[in-house]
Amino acid sequence: MGRIFKKRTSVDEALNLFLERISTIKKTEEISLETCTGRVLAEAVISERNVPHYRRAAMDGYAVRASDTMGASPSNPVMLQLSDRVEEGTSTWVHTGALVPEGADAVVMVEDTITAGNLVEIRAQVYPGKNVGQIGEDIKKGEVVFEEGHLLRPCDIAVLASLGFGRVKVFKKPVVAVIPTGDELVSRQEERDVPPPGMVLETNGLMSSLYVKKWGGIPRYLDIVPDNPDNIKRAIEANLDADMILLSGGTSVGKRDHASEVVAALGELLVHGIGVSPGKPSALGIISNIPVVCLPGYPVAGLVSLYFFVRPGIRKLATIPEIPEPIFKKRLAAKISSKIGYINFVRVVFEGDKVRPLTGNGDRVLTSVAKADGYVLVPENVEGYEEGEEVDVFLIE
Amino acid sequence: MGRIFKKRTSVDEALNLFLERISTIKKTEEISLETCTGRVLAEAVISERNVPHYRRAAMDGYAVRASDTMGASPSNPVMLQLSDRVEEGTSTWVHTGALVPEGADAVVMVEDTITAGNLVEIRAQVYPGKNVGQIGEDIKKGEVVFEEGHLLRPCDIAVLASLGFGRVKVFKKPVVAVIPTGDELVSRQEERDVPPPGMVLETNGLMSSLYVKKWGGIPRYLDIVPDNPDNIKRAIEANLDADMILLSGGTSVGKRDHASEVVAALGELLVHGIGVSPGKPSALGIISNIPVVCLPGYPVAGLVSLYFFVRPGIRKLATIPEIPEPIFKKRLAAKISSKIGYINFVRVVFEGDKVRPLTGNGDRVLTSVAKADGYVLVPENVEGYEEGEEVDVFLIE
Numbered sequence: 001m002g003r004i005f006k007k008r009t010s011v012d013e014a015l016n017l018f019l020e021r022i023s024t025i026k027k028t029e030e031i032s033l034e035t036c037t038g039r040v041l042a043e044a045v046i047s048e049r050n051v052p053h054y055r056r057a058a059m060d061g062y063a064v065r066a067s068d069t070m071g072a073s074p075s076n077p078v079m080l081q082l083s084d085r086v087e088e089g090t091s092t093w094v095h096t097g098a099l100v101p102e103g104a105d106a107v108v109m110v111e112d113t114i115t116a117g118n119l120v121e122i123r124a125q126v127y128p129g130k131n132v133g134q135i136g137e138d139i140k141k142g143e144v145v146f147e148e149g150h151l152l153r154p155c156d157i158a159v160l161a162s163l164g165f166g167r168v169k170v171f172k173k174p175v176v177a178v179i180p181t182g183d184e185l186v187s188r189q190e191e192r193d194v195p196p197p198g199m200v201l202e203t204n205g206l207m208s209s210l211y212v213k214k215w216g217g218i219p220r221y222l223d224i225v226p227d228n229p230d231n232i233k234r235a236i237e238a239n240l241d242a243d244m245i246l247l248s249g250g251t252s253v254g255k256r257d258h259a260s261e262v263v264a265a266l267g268e269l270l271v272h273g274i275g276v277s278p279g280k281p282s283a284l285g286i287i288s289n290i291p292v293v294c295l296p297g298y299p300v301a302g303l304v305s306l307y308f309f310v311r312p313g314i315r316k317l318a319t320i321p322e323i324p325e326p327i328f329k330k331r332l333a334a335k336i337s338s339k340i341g342y343i344n345f346v347r348v349v350f351e352g353d354k355v356r357p358l359t360g361n362g363d364r365v366l367t368s369v370a371k372a373d374g375y376v377l378v379p380e381n382v383e384g385y386e387e388g389e390e391v392d393v394f395l396i397e
Numbered sequence: 398m399g400r401i402f403k404k405r406t407s408v409d410e411a412l413n414l415f416l417e418r419i420s421t422i423k424k425t426e427e428i429s430l431e432t433c434t435g436r437v438l439a440e441a442v443i444s445e446r447n448v449p450h451y452r453r454a455a456m457d458g459y460a461v462r463a464s465d466t467m468g469a470s471p472s473n474p475v476m477l478q479l480s481d482r483v484e485e486g487t488s489t490w491v492h493t494g495a496l497v498p499e500g501a502d503a504v505v506m507v508e509d510t511i512t513a514g515n516l517v518e519i520r521a522q523v524y525p526g527k528n529v530g531q532i533g534e535d536i537k538k539g540e541v542v543f544e545e546g547h548l549l550r551p552c553d554i555a556v557l558a559s560l561g562f563g564r565v566k567v568f569k570k571p572v573v574a575v576i577p578t579g580d581e582l583v584s585r586q587e588e589r590d591v592p593p594p595g596m597v598l599e600t601n602g603l604m605s606s607l608y609v610k611k612w613g614g615i616p617r618y619l620d621i622v623p624d625n626p627d628n629i630k631r632a633i634e635a636n637l638d639a640d641m642i643l644l645s646g647g648t649s650v651g652k653r654d655h656a657s658e659v660v661a662a663l664g665e666l667l668v669h670g671i672g673v674s675p676g677k678p679s680a681l682g683i684i685s686n687i688p689v690v691c692l693p694g695y696p697v698a699g700l701v702s703l704y705f706f707v708r709p710g711i712r713k714l715a716t717i718p719e720i721p722e723p724i725f726k727k728r729l730a731a732k733i734s735s736k737i738g739y740i741n742f743v744r745v746v747f748e749g750d751k752v753r754p755l756t757g758n759g760d761r762v763l764t765s766v767a768k769a770d771g772y773v774l775v776p777e778n779v780e781g782y783e784e785g786e787e788v789d790v791f792l793i794e
Contacts, residue, residue, distance in 0.1 A: 037607050051764075054594035095653060097581055097694070099595035138762045146767070153794060154607035155700055159767045161585055161600040184494055188558055197451035198496035203555040210434050210551035256492060297494070303552055323792070326723025365535045367448075370543070370556045395720070397550060 007273060008280070010380065011308055011343050014271045018284045018309060021270065022291050022316045025243055027172040033157050038216065039170040040319045041150045047143050047163050050136035057094040058131040062113055062120055063104035064091045066128040077114075077121040091120050100132050107131035139163065149319050174243035174317040176217040176310075179235045180205035181259065182249040182297060183227045203366075204248040204302050208295065211306050214397065217244070217314045227256040229265075236266060240288050243317050246310065249297035251281040259283060259294040267292070275380055277342040279304035291317075299366035304345045328374070328393040330355040336385045338378035347372035348393060355393050372396055404670060405677070407777060408705055408740050411668045415681045415706060418667065419688050419713045422640055424569040430554050435613065436567040437716045438547045444540050444560050447533035454491040455528040459510055459517055460501035461488045463525040474511075474518040488517050497529050504528035536560065546716050571640035571714040573614040573707075576632050577602035578656065579646040579694060580624045600763075601645040601699050605692065608703050611794065614641070614711045624653040626662075633663060637685050640714050643707065646694035648678040656680060656691040664689070672777055674739040676701035688714075696763035701742045725771070725790040727752040733782045735775035744769035745790060752790050769793055 009017070028042040057063065063086050072078040083090035086104035094100060094107060105128045112124035139145060145159060146152075152160075152168070160168060185202040186195045195201060202224055209219035220242060225235045227250055239245055250259040251272075260272045260283040267287030272294075274282045278301035283294035293309050295302040315322065330348075333356040338344035348355040350373045357376070358368050374393045378384060385391055406414070425439040454460065460483050469475040480487035483501035491497060491504060502525045509521035536542060542556060543549075549557075549565070557565060582599040583592045592598060599621055606616035617639060622632045624647055636642055647656040648669075657669045657680040664684030669691075671679045675698035680691035690706050692699040712719065727745075730753040735741035745752040747770045754773070755765050771790045775781060782788055 033603070034607075037611060049591055052597075053591050097595075097597070138764050145764070154604050154611060155696075155763060155766045155793065157607055158600040158604035158696060159763050161603050162598055162763065164585075164589070164591070164598065166585070188561075188563070192561070194446055194450050194561070198494075200449075200494070201559055201561065203558040206430070206558050207551050207555035210431075210554055214434060214551060299552075299555060326725075328723075366552060366556050366559065367535050367542070369552045396552065 008275050008341070009271045009273065010275045014274045014282075014284060015309060015312060017270045018291065018293075019312060019316055021286050022313055023289070024319045025171055025174055025317050028169050029172050030167045030169050032167050033161055033165065036152050036157060036168055036170060037154055039152050039168075040321075041146055041148055041152065042169045042171045044144050044148050045146045045160065045163075045165070045168065047139045047141055047145050049139070049163050050141050051139040051162060052133050052135060052137065055100040055135060056133035057096055057098045057100050057107050058133050059107055059109040060095050061093075061107045061109040061131065062091040062122070063094045063100050063107050064122065064126065065104060066106040066126050066130065069106070069108065069122050069125045072122045072125045074123045077123045079119050079121055082115070082118050082120055091122070105129065105132065149321065151321055171319050174217045174314055175220055175241075176212045176244045176246060176314065177220045177222060177239035177242040178205045178208045178212065178246045178248065179222050179225055179232075179239070180248045181225045181227060181232055181235075183256065185224045185249070187224055204295065204297065204299055207299070207303070208246050208248060208306060208310070211310070212246075212314065215311050215314045216318050216320055227258060229258045229262050232258055232262045233266060236262065236287060236292070240290060242290065244310075244313060245287070245290055245292045246295055247292065248295045248302060251283055251294040251296045257281075260285070263287060263292050263294065274308075275342050276304055276308065277339055277344050279308065279345065280342070282309065284309060300345075300347075300369055303366075303369055325394055328395075329390055330393050332357065332376075332385055332387055332389050332391055335387045336376065336378060336391075338382060338384045340383060341380055343380055344378040346376045346378060347374075347396075348376055349373050355391070369396060405672050405738070406668045406670065407672045411671045411679075411681060412706060412709060414667045415688065416709060416713055418683050419710055420686070421716045422568055422571055422714050425566050426569050427564045427566050429564050430558055430562065433549050433554060433565055433567060434551055436549050436565075436570075437718075438543055438545055438549065439566045439568045441541050441545050442543045442557065442560075442562070442565065444536045444538055444542050446536070446560050447538050448536040448559060449530050449532060449534065452497040452532060453530035454493055454495045454497050454504050455530050456504055456506040457492050458490075458504045458506040458528065459488040459519070460491045460497050460504050461519065461523065462501060463503040463523050463527065466503070466505065466519050466522045469519045469522045471520045474520045476516050476518055479512070479515050479517055488519070502526065502529065546718065548718055568716050571614045571711055572617055572638075573609045573641045573643060573711065574617045574619060574636035574639040575602045575605045575609065575643045575645065576619050576622055576629075576636070577645045578622045578624060578629055578632075580653065582621045582646070584621055601692065601694065601696055604696070604700070605643050605645060605703060605707070608707070609643075609711065612708050612711045613715050613717055624655060626655045626659050629655055629659045630663060633659065633684060633689070637687060639687065641707075641710060642684070642687055642689045643692055644689065645692045645699060648680055648691040648693045654678075657682070660684060660689050660691065671705075672739045673701055673705065674736055674741050676705065676742065677739070679706065681706060697742075697744075697766055700763075700766055722791055725792075726787055727790050728787050729754065729773075729782055729784055732784045733773065733775060733788075735779060735781045737780060738777055740777055741775040743773045743775060744771075744793075745773055746770050752788070766793060 263285035660682035
């Protein structure tokens with residue numbers, strides 16, 4: 001009870017300490033193209049084919065020998081014989097994407113021609129190669145198409161399909177064990193009615209699991225563990241095969257808050273007490289090379305910890321390239337006050353062109369997030385923002 | 398062959414014509430909370446419970462009668478007897494989130510107390526209700542928690558879980574039939590080797606299906622249909638149970654381009670020929686109230702059409718709220734030239750703080766997208782941008 005956080009670490013420092021101890025997962029798996037959206041390539045892809053694999057017409061028109069069109073113009077057209085073969089004085093119709101026949105070295109676009117019976121009037125001069133896609137023009141056999149670490153989007157997958165690939169080697173998704181702790185928790189699976197006074201349904205672990213899944217991990221959502229160091233220890237030890245462990249609850253300095261002590265006992269406690277509000281009681285550690293995040297039990301504080309530490313942690317584990325966070329510039333419809341020394345995570349709602357901060361019971365009320373469209377971060381050294389000031393707004397996903 | 402696009406419609410006008418003919422899907426289904434991330438509520442959710450459902454301590458500390466603390470301060474503390482019950486002169490330890498016992502009307506935070514044996518020294522005055530979360534303070538029984546049409550995020554799902562919900566009613570996902578057309582296409586399922594000259598593997602339909610899935614639809618990826626109006630008609634008619642139909646290929650004005658004619662014959666062709674480059678041959682129509690998009694066969698043109706018409710179409714069908722597109726302000730590392738009268742979709746790569754436009758074979762080469770991180774849109778009335786100009790960059794997802 002008399003315990004306090006010995007030290008408060010800034011968010012940036014805490015995140016750096018944490019990320020530098022996380023190694024990316026090297027385990028790979030082969031999966032089909034149909035299921036690889038959002039996955040990360042575990043090896044460079046080298047084309048085994050030329051694209052196109054034949055000389056391809058780039059326009060609807062007439063395949064010709066370019067030399068036959070010398071000097072052709074609307075006022076001085078050249079007449080060519082229509083034929084199945086292209087030789088001196090003959091021409092063959094081709095549509096876009098079709099094979100340009102042997103003998104031809106250019107295509108005159110249909111708009112520059114007039115057909116009359118067995119003849120075609122060529123009304124423009126073309127140079128050799130005009131409107132002809134050469135073999136390997138898009139992709140050459142042996143060329144690196146994507147590097148290792150490339151995040152696969154549907155347009156990329158279509159490229160792989162066009163090269164004849166059916167499967168790709170990608171990094172395995174990180175398995176994240178989610179351990180809810182707390183004597184006050186009741187499982188939703190067991191309790192259908194309103195729980196007894198003082199007891200609440202477990203929901204932070206569920207929320208964490210759904211975010212883990214959204215961010216590219218595989219959640220392993222475990223049973224509730226009582227507020228007891230031995231039980232918490234056993235739960236951690238039973239999950240040291242996971243790639244990351246989240247402990248939810250028990251992070252503060254109260255009588256029943258054991259999470260950080262247990263992490264320190266089993267491994268290394270990197271940080272306990274972080275300069276973010278809500279979210280201060282968050283703790284970060286490493287046990288047997290596995291990153292561990294202790295999420296505060298207050299749901300909004302837990303959410304902040306998920307955003308600030310679990311999301312980047314999963315990205316690093318999974319080699320998911322850092323995507324710049326989308327930012328919306330908006331003016332404040334009301335002022336924000338903030339505590340110096342803490343990054344303040346302020347929930348806001350869009351209100352026309354502006355955003356309005358949600359006030360009220362802050363971190364212990366998840367509805368303040370559920371009502372919010374996004375959040376504004378007030379830096380440690382800023383006391384707040386005035387009404388009308390422009391701020392950066394991030395979406396809550 | 399002599400056909401041309403009769404009229405070119407601007408992107409905005411085309412999209413408006415299309416969206417105003419799309420009705421949102423009213424079909425609903427009940428699904429479990431564990432699977433509802435990203436789904437849209439088909440009815441308002443009304444709480445059947447109070448949250449909290451008991452008087453909840455907001456801090457670790459001592460539950461007291463506020464009147465007992467009158468005038469208490471560090472220099473003038475009040476001594477209370479520790480007890481299981483709170484009456485005049487007694488106090489009970491409570492931890493955060495615990496039930497505040499009957500008789501108590503406030504909690505003194507632990508930092509303002511000193512315990513000594515069976516006594517607790519109260520060193521601060523509290524008013525009634527201090528550090529006590531009242532029943533229903535967060536959510537009242539009967540209160541609307543989320544409106545119909547709310548997009549469910551993990552934090553929202555946690556709120557629903559805390560209210561005892563196990564399932565929610567959401568709108569069904571739209572089924573989108575994807576019909577690849579083209580005599581030149583070979584199925585990836587059938588062809589393992591390089592296809593014969595003039596033939597290519599079907600990949601636009603695959604790409605479309607993967608984007609449909611990503612954007613919240615259920616793709617129905619169909620077999621290749623030859624360039625023949627009757628075959629295309631039959632394929633459409635066999636899929637009039639879908640919520641949207643995509644025809645890929647056959648949208649131009651060549652001999653083998655039948656998609657728009659077939660749409661006109663079976664229903665209403667709203668637009669053919671759109672002021673976007675690449676993507677001009679796109680066509681939009683309605684058949685038996687089902688929106689139909691004819692995607693150009695050139696992959697980048699097809700992708701543009703997917704972004705500009707299919708994504709908003711799916712969102713409208715699925716009641717997915719319009720999410721503001723994230724925009725990155727970047728300076729150009731090289732100039733962009735653009736054709737007046739067309740929105741130019743320019744692929745760019747991030748290069749430090751700048752973006753560099755990708756030049757080359759444009760719309761027929763999907764690798765120009767696969768190599769790109771994002772795109773810049775040059776408006777119809779702008780001839781291009783100079784090197785160093787700041788532009789809005791959108792991500793390719």
